[in-house]
Amino acid sequence: MNWIDTHAHIYDKKFREDLSDVIDQCREDGMQQIYMPNVDHASIDAMLEVEAKFPECVATMGLHPCSVGKDFEKELYIVEEWLNRRKFAAVGEIGVDLYWDKTHLSRQQEAFRIQVNWAKERNLPIIIHCRDAFPETLELVEELKDDRLRGVFHCFTGSEEEARRIIDLGFYLGIGGVATFKNGGLDKVLPHIELKHLVLETDSPYLAPTPYRGKRNSPAYIPLIGKRVAELYGISTEEVLAATTANAMALYRENG
Numbered sequence: 525m526n527w528i529d530t531h532a533h534i535y536d537k538k539f540r541e542d543l544s545d546v547i548d549q550c551r552e553d554g555m556q557q558i559y560m561p562n563v564d565h566a567s568i569d570a571m572l573e574v575e576a577k578f579p580e581c582v583a584t585m586g587l588h589p590c591s592v593g594k595d596f597e598k599e600l601y602i603v604e605e606w607l608n609r610r611k612f613a614a615v616g617e618i619g620v621d622l623y624w625d626k627t628h629l630s631r632q633q634e635a636f637r638i639q640v641n642w643a644k645e646r647n648l649p650i651i652i653h654c655r656d657a658f659p660e661t662l663e664l665v666e667e668l669k670d671d672r673l674r675g676v677f678h679c680f681t682g683s684e685e686e687a688r689r690i691i692d693l694g695f696y697l698g699i700g701g702v703a704t705f706k707n708g709g710l711d712k713v714l715p716h717i718e719l720k721h722l723v724l725e726t727d728s729p730y731l732a733p734t735p736y737r738g739k740r741n742s743p744a745y746i747p748l749i750g751k752r753v754a755e756l757y758g759i760s761t762e763e764v765l766a767a768t769t770a771n772a773m774a775l776y777r778e779n780g
């Protein structure tokens with residue numbers, strides 16, 4: 525059993541020059557799989573090229589809330605076409621982001637509802653992006669929750685209470701580089717949350733863990749995040765590896 529990065533944009537142009545080297549490093553560091561969330565129409569070709577070239581890289585399909593603008597219906601049409609054309613590991617990433625711009629909230633909510641329905645119809649998990657919008661996102665998930673709806677709140681950095689609300693909905697918490705930051709706040713939250721609710725992620729190329737903070741992130745840094753999580757729980761890194769990999773496989777319904 526090896527590490528899984530449940531969220532990495534390694535098709536990003538920041539990897540264009542040296543992705544083969546990055547993947548070699550990931551293999552050396554014991555990475556088993558890397559899941560790639562889509563952003564919008566402009567990221568699809570690059571993502572599918574990476575998937576075709578590297579067997580451990582797996583594509584998902586969805587429209588990112590930051591790409592929900594006036595033309596979001598056109599964007600959603602492209603997502604739906606792809607979901608009908610072939611199999612993807614998840615619908616993502618989707619959600620609500622009010623950090624940059626609050627004017628698109630109702631469009632983001634509509635795009636989320638539509639994509640959640642596509643996930644349910646296909647029995648796929650969803651990858652949720654939620655930034656400065658926890659109450660809005662939680663409300664949507666509670667509204668749409670049924671036996672078929674499952675997934676992950678990616679890049680979780682919230683409070684213990686927020687973590688509990690997510691867990692109560694049956695969702696996983698995606699834990700990344702912020703867990704290694706001195707003032708990241710997760711040191712106070714994670715030890716109170718059972719390991720069975722966590723999956724690991726890098727969100728590459730963003731949010732590199734300490735000691736690479738501020739630099740380009742890589743899925744090869746997943747073991748650093750795992751090591752930090754082990755410290756926070758006072759258990760071995762092997763235990764964190766076993767639990768989070770099993771959780772990631774359950775999330776994406778892989779059989780190993």
Ligand SMILES: [Zn+2]
Pocket residue numbers: 531533561617727
């Ligand atoms: Zn992302």
